[in-house]
Amino acid sequence: MQGTEVHMFPVVCRTYKQPDETLNKRVIESMDGYPSQQSNLPEGVITSRPDLHKVEEGPITELRQFFWDCLAEYRYAYKLYCDSLEISSMWFNHAPAGSGFGHPLHRHPMSYLSAVYYLTPGAPTFFDDPVTPRTYDTLDVFQHDKMECEWGINHKFDAEENTLILFPSWLRHYSGRQLDNYDRWTISFNVFPCGKVNVGPFEMPQINVSIL
Numbered sequence: 248m249q250g251t252e253v254h255m256f257p258v259v260c261r262t263y264k265q266p267d268e269t270l271n272k273r274v275i276e277s278m279d280g281y282p283s284q285q286s287n288l289p290e291g292v293i294t295s296r297p298d299l300h301k302v303e304e305g306p307i308t309e310l311r312q313f314f315w316d317c318l319a320e321y322r323y324a325y326k327l328y329c330d331s332l333e334i335s336s337m338w339f340n341h342a343p344a345g346s347g348f349g350h351p352l353h354r355h356p357m358s359y360l361s362a363v364y365y366l367t368p369g370a371p372t373f374f375d376d377p378v379t380p381r382t383y384d385t386l387d388v389f390q391h392d393k394m395e396c397e398w399g400i401n402h403k404f405d406a407e408e409n410t411l412i413l414f415p416s417w418l419r420h421y422s423g424r425q426l427d428n429y430d431r432w433t434i435s436f437n438v439f440p441c442g443k444v445n446v447g448p449f450e451m452p453q454i455n456v457s458i459l
Contacts, residue, residue, distance in 0.1 A: 260374075371406055
């Protein structure tokens with residue numbers, strides 16, 4: 248006899264594939280000289296000023312259009328009660344070859360969705376299981392390799408070039424250390440529901456939002 252798993256509270260993430268094989272290289276080249284600094288010290292990942300969504304020319308605008316199209320599909324797929332999903336902040340992350348740089352465990356407060364887009368391959372992203380407290384101070388039977396992760400139970404998401412992942416901003420995550428002999432580049436952004444949100448009786452929304 249074989250049982251059937253019932254996943255009662257899954258975390259829903261969504262991925263997309265960017266089709267232009269030349270775009271990533273052009274985006275990386277265009278970032279030369281853009282304001283950036285090391286952040287999350289001592290981890291050291293180089294992070295740009297978080298206003299890439301406001302750039303008005305260059306290949307980043309092509310990539311941004313892809314992001315907008317993905318957000319429109321996401322809103323439609325989940326029938327969200329808002330006029331649109333808009334990017335509120337956007338930045339690049341650069342971990343030089345062999346640097347050992349990586350992002351520590353973190354989340355993105357004051358956002359609805361967050362995203363990572365992989366301009367290059369490199370160290371994976373790890374998403375922390377939000378239900379790990381279920382094992383605290385209780386009977387704990389080890390689950391083989393699931394208990395050997397650096398920060399508890401998590402999901403490894405490989406850095407696959409041209410891939411975008413959207414996930415709830417509350418979902419804690421971190422990146423592995425970049426030990427490969429090539430640079431790791433990603434674009435990250437945060438998303439907020441905009442326009443009339445959660446329209447109810449008398450066609451009144453709970454809030455009307457716009458991004459500055």
